[in-house]
Amino acid sequence: MEMKKKLYLLLGLVLLIIIGVLFYLFLIQKSAPQAEKINIQTAKGSFPINDVQKNPSAEKLSPTDTLAKSTPDYDIVFFDINNNKSFLISIKSPDIESARKKAEFAFLQTLGISQSQACQLTVSLTVPYSVNQLASGSDYGLSFCPNGNPFPK
Amino acid sequence: MLFLIPICLHAATTKNDFDYTPMEPLPGFESATSGATDFYDYILMVYKVAIWMVGISAMLMIIIGGYMYAVSAGNNSAMEKAKDVIKDAIIGLLMALSAWVILFVINPDLVKINRLKNISSNGAGGGGGGGGGGNCEPMTTTDCAVSNLQNTCLASNAETMSRVCNKESGGNPALISGTDACADGNHFSIGLFQVNMITSADSIGCNGKDIFTTNGSGPQGTCLEHTTNSAGTTYCSKWDCKVINQDKYNECLGKLKNGADNITIACSLSGNGSNLRPWTTTKNVCGL
Numbered sequence: 001m002e003m004k005k006k007l008y009l010l011l012g013l014v015l016l017i018i019i020g021v022l023f024y025l026f027l028i029q030k031s032a033p034q035a036e037k038i039n040i041q042t043a044k045g046s047f048p049i050n051d052v053q054k055n056p057s058a059e060k061l062s063p064t065d066t067l068a069k070s071t072p073d074y075d076i077v078f079f080d081i082n083n084n085k086s087f088l089i090s091i092k093s094p095d096i097e098s099a100r101k102k103a104e105f106a107f108l109q110t111l112g113i114s115q116s117q118a119c120q121l122t123v124s125l126t127v128p129y130s131v132n133q134l135a136s137g138s139d140y141g142l143s144f145c146p147n148g149n150p151f152p153k
Numbered sequence: 154m155l156f157l158i159p160i161c162l163h164a165a166t167t168k169n170d171f172d173y174t175p176m177e178p179l180p181g182f183e184s185a186t187s188g189a190t191d192f193y194d195y196i197l198m199v200y201k202v203a204i205w206m207v208g209i210s211a212m213l214m215i216i217i218g219g220y221m222y223a224v225s226a227g228n229n230s231a232m233e234k235a236k237d238v239i240k241d242a243i244i245g246l247l248m249a250l251s252a253w254v255i256l257f258v259i260n261p262d263l264v265k266i267n268r269l270k271n272i273s274s275n276g277a278g279g280g281g282g283g284g285g286g287g288n289c290e291p292m293t294t295t296d297c298a299v300s301n302l303q304n305t306c307l308a309s310n311a312e313t314m315s316r317v318c319n320k321e322s323g324g325n326p327a328l329i330s331g332t333d334a335c336a337d338g339n340h341f342s343i344g345l346f347q348v349n350m351i352t353s354a355d356s357i358g359c360n361g362k363d364i365f366t367t368n369g370s371g372p373q374g375t376c377l378e379h380t381t382n383s384a385g386t387t388y389c390s391k392w393d394c395k396v397i398n399q400d401k402y403n404e405c406l407g408k409l410k411n412g413a414d415n416i417t418i419a420c421s422l423s424g425n426g427s428n429l430r431p432w433t434t435t436k437n438v439c440g441l
């Protein structure tokens with residue numbers, strides 16, 4: 001009987017630790033600060049997106065260019081040239097297929113928009129020559145949009 | 154079994170070998186990849202759902218056990234049976250979650266499923282020509298859009314230089330070449346036109362000789378390491394050079410990442426785009 005009590009106590013303790021870890025991970029995700037929004041004009045109307053220029057982790061490259069997100073797999077760059085706003089997703093990992101999926105998902109998260117909204121924006125997706133010779137030199141667009149193209153095989 | 158799935162997936166082939174589109178997306182797992190899926194995405198969704206199912210099943214069994222205990226009305230046999238149901242549910246939940254927590258504490262990457270690298274068609278490229286040309290389209294967006302270059306010193310060769318930019322960097326002003334690297338790990342080809350910080354120091358305006366030191370006959374030093382990519386192209390992946398002034402290097406890096414500055418430097422290097430010698434490989438590959 002004493003043994004059983006100890007076992008229940010141990011199980012309860014382990015369960016509490018696990019719940020604590022999961023709760024902590026949940027809190028980390030939820031405590032991300034709310035991003036500032038700006039309205040972006042598209043051919044189908046306007047909608048709010050996260051203002052990447054106000055993002056503390058963004059790097060201002062020049063008055064017109066902002067590096068919104070950079071990872072070893074991809075860069076996401078925002079351009080505001082002559083009031084034309086556009087985005088570039090640049091693939092940097094040799095595993096271009098996997099990097100594209102990660103980059104597109106991060107793009108939606110960074111801007112806080114849906115796939116259908118993303119398809120209304122001007123978005124280029126390119127691969128530099130030093131990353132993949134065959135895939136370089138073309139604009140593939142977002143894979144889930146009607147104008148999206150697959151990488152060459 | 155559940156935690157063997159990531160391992161089993163490594164035996165799976167890459168995209169398009171098994172394309173599958175669920176008739177209904179699995180609730181709670183919508184993402185950029187949840188529409189049309191390949192084998193990898195499909196298994197990943199099943200894996201995530203299975204983890205949730207463990208928790209939901211355990212909770213259900215605990216509720217059932219609690220109900221059985223409540224209605225046992227002092228019947229010892231029924232009470233024991235109810236306790237066993239709750240105990241078994243908790244043990245099952247602990248076993249599943251402990252595995253996840255232990256793996257997560259050791260390394261968070263262990264609980265992620267990584268797609269196999271497509272080694273058949275991809276690989277790091279680099280300077281030195283050969284191997285697959287692909288397209289060299291003029292750009293319609295970024296600093297390298299033809300319409301933008303027409304307002305710069307490259308105006309008279311805007312379309313050609315837009316193609317060069319697309320091939321070199323894909324229009325990414327922040328691109329640091331993954332292949333042109335010194336022995337100390339610092340890279341020297343930067344920005345839209347992948348301007349070489351060592352050989353083009355005079356045009357950049359930051360004195361390369363004060364930033365780098367090189368050993369050997371070539372301007373970037375001797376090649377210390379060759380790499381052959383999956384396309385069969387061999388290139389130098391490590392040069393005998395190193396940064397001796399990190400502050401100046403960073404300052405120069407910042408200048409080359411500025412799209413307008415990079416374009417101005419490209420003008421200076423190429424006679425406003427009339428001489429493509431700095432981009433010989435791209436010139437040959439694109440037939441410019």
